[in-house]
Amino acid sequence: MSSPTHARCPSPSCPSALKEATLQLYYLAEGAANIIYTVSVVSPESLKHHSRCCIMRLRKDLSFTKPAQEVMSDFKSAVLPLFGDEYRTLLMEQALYRLSEEMAQKANQELREMDQVDEAAVSAEGKKVRHAHRRHIYLPSYQVEQYGILMQNLQGPGIDWLVEFKPKWLVQSPSAPSGARNCRTCALNALRRKDGKHKGRGDSGFCPFDLLVGPEQGDVLTRALKNIWPLHKGIDKFVAEFTTKVQPALRHLQKLEQEHGSVGLNDFLSPDGKDFGVAMALRDCSVFLALRRSITEGVDVVDVKFADLDLKTTEGGKVQKWAAMEQELLDGGWYYNSEGLDCSLSRAKR
Structure with a gap:
């Protein structure tokens, strides 16, 4: 999938604004527990200028990862109070996003395809590849997890x-x-x-x-x-x-x-x-x-x-x-x- 090209105007309010939008996911990076995607807006037209203003975090299918709804509940009850009003801006705005079954299936299919890419092809052909120690671990099935977490993309206009x-x-x-x-x-x-x-x-x-x-x-x-x-x-x-x-x-x-x-x-x-x-x-x-x-x-x-x-x-x-x-x-x-x-x-x- 090629990267989206719409203009971006990221702000802390973007995650909430995109909760009901239809989104396209683009693999960006991953850690031990989560995979991060940039997103573009498919519809409605009125929100397309928000493309790439957010990132989506999807949990991996591992025994120690929690459902997104539980993660958000924990964040609001246990993490937010630690920062109070004075340090609240240190935390990124987040919003739950209801995935479609097609989004979940396409994301897992892309990961499987990336697992087959030789690392040497990255520079030669520009293909996406997962590091060897990250391969063969995927997202939960849609029947297990229907949500992701939207967060503001900090790498917006004016950020080098x-x-x-x-x-x-x-x-x-x-x-x-x-x-x-x-x-x-x-x-x-x-x-x-x-x-x-x-x-x-x-x-x-x-x-x-x-x-x-x-x-x-x-x-x-x-x-x-x-x-x-x-x-x-x-x-x-x-x-x-x-x-x-x-x-x-x-x-x-x-x-x-x-x-x-x-x-x-x-x-x-x-x-x-x-x-x-x-x-x-x-x-x-x-x-x-x-x-x-x-x-x-x-x-x-x-x-x-x-x-x-x-x-x-x-x-x-x-x-x-x-x-x-x-x-x-x-x-x-x-x-x-x-x-x-x-x-x-x-x-x-x-």
Whole structure:
């Protein structure tokens, strides 16, 4: 399917405006749990100028993904209150969308066709392809899931780059040993690199703690942001923009992680009464930065949004998996092993 070409005018109100429209889906990207599509408006004619102003998120057919209606209910009851009026704009507007059976069938058929494309054909023929570790997992049948979630497309007119990163754990694990030289994120990255496991989006080449340093450690922030800003030209301007517009958002996320901090080994081993759904969602959320080329050298941060804040399910052995991971980090000494890493905690002890 070719990409839609209608003019776009994305705004926070777009998802609600398109709830009743007939839409066409265009594969954009996917993660472990969801597939993201851009959309164009088939009808009515009066809404066609909204084509590509939204993205559609459809869940994969996996044991740990929740129905879209449940995801939206959780979002309204458990996530929205965490941000109040002051930080409400950090969350993207969302709306439930009722799929047609034809849409669901076509989307799954396209995924199956993409699974057959050789990765070498991507550059040679411009074909879409799924990464090898994402293949052979599809959307639920229409009989199982009739809804998707519409969200504002942040990459609208006037936006030159859309950058995503995961801040992961902005506070240390409650079960980390005294004198640890790695934060929770750096410890896990050290383990995964040693084992040669697939590099996750949380391993972005910087320590999460470095994202919150003060102006007196500008060189530390600059090194971290060079892993986020794609061009590096005008990095000083980006650092200044990040300090004033992004750090306040991250400090709120850090505060929420502190408040929902029952995520140590003892908590996982004694889970009764613990709200892991919110706590682990906060530690896995994504941050999107909409960037515009500055009149002067560098970029302006136009918008900051948090995404991937679905409550984590504790079913399917998830709690046991989290406990096993924390135990492995402790038993393997990964909170002390800083080989090949540059954790903020390690630098503080030099």
